[in-house]
Amino acid sequence: MANVESFDLDHTRVHAPYVRLAGLKRTPSGDAVSKYDLRLLQPNQAAIEPAAIHTLEHLLAGYLRDHLQGVLDVSPMGCRTGMYMAVIAEPDEQGVLKAFESALRDVAAHDQPIPGVSELECGNYRDHDLGAARGHARSALEAGLKVQETVLLER
Numbered sequence: 505m506a507n508v509e510s511f512d513l514d515h516t517r518v519h520a521p522y523v524r525l526a527g528l529k530r531t532p533s534g535d536a537v538s539k540y541d542l543r544l545l546q547p548n549q550a551a552i553e554p555a556a557i558h559t560l561e562h563l564l565a566g567y568l569r570d571h572l573q574g575v576l577d578v579s580p581m582g583c584r585t586g587m588y589m590a591v592i593a594e595p596d597e598q599g600v601l602k603a604f605e606s607a608l609r610d611v612a613a614h615d616q617p618i619p620g621v622s623e624l625e626c627g628n629y630r631d632h633d634l635g636a637a638r639g640h641a642r643s644a645l646e647a648g649l650k651v652q653e654t655v656l657l658e659r
Contacts, residue, residue: 509539514655515547520585521644522652523601528594536594537576542604543586543652544644551584556636558628560587560611562620563637567607572600597651605649611641 509527524541531537545552557580564587565578574592581588614634621629
């Protein structure tokens with residue numbers, strides 16, 4: 505089986521909330537695709553409720569694109585402590601941090617219908633919680649986001 509970068513991260517030595525460059529790949533034509541770990545909650549101490557992380561996914565998919573060029577995808581982590589973001593190019597972590605902060609402020613203030621929430625647009629459109637998503641955004645902002653270096657497992 506191929507090695508998965510996140511399984512090499514020492515989850516006991518990171519401190520959420522944070523932004524972390526999780527990986528960089530090159531396409532066959534040489535273009536860079538960067539993967540970022542946008543962590544909201546401390547690993548193995550808490551998890552975002554399924555309905556809330558689903559709403560965060562919908563909102564951050566749009567709001568991150570408003571604040572950062574080249575966003576390809578925003579996806580929830582299976583552990584439900586944050587999101588992964590894939591972006592074209594190699595934006596610096598401080599720029600990603602600022603974009604994430606801005607997007608979280610947008611989520612915290614969001615008072616409109618959640619985008620993409622209909623049977624036609626979403627595979628589980630009934631499973632959303634805007635209030636909880638807004639609360640997680642506010643909590644991360646209040647705790648203070650930072651850039652986290654990658655701390656690898658000692659093997």
